[in-house]
Amino acid sequence: MADITIYINQQAVRVEAGISVAAALALHGSAVTRYSVSGTARAPLCGMGVCQECRTTINGMPHQLACQTPCVEGLHIERSDSREVAR
Numbered sequence: 061m062a063d064i065t066i067y068i069n070q071q072a073v074r075v076e077a078g079i080s081v082a083a084a085l086a087l088h089g090s091a092v093t094r095y096s097v098s099g100t101a102r103a104p105l106c107g108m109g110v111c112q113e114c115r116t117t118i119n120g121m122p123h124q125l126a127c128q129t130p131c132v133e134g135l136h137i138e139r140s141d142s143r144e145v146a147r
Contacts, residue, residue, distance in 0.1 A: 066135040075131050082107070082114050082126040085139065093126050093139050 061077040082104040091103040093116040104114035114126040117138040
């Protein structure tokens with residue numbers, strides 16, 4: 061498949077079309093998709109959408125499953141890179 065451009069926290073990166081968002085995140089720095097309310101890093105666990113640990117914001121929609129979402133041209137992924145916890 062051809063390479064496409066997606067955006068991770070507004071930074072353009074090139075990935076192979078059709079790989080999962082979870083794989084794209086892991087390839088570009090860290091598999092962490094979010095932080096829990098206690099500040100614990102969360103990342104894909106089961107890889108098939110059952111555990112819900114890979115939830116992240118995709119194209120402005122929160123709580124999307126990174127392991128089940130294929131990468132397409134222009135996709136925007138927002139993940140928390142800070143350990144700040146909303147109070």
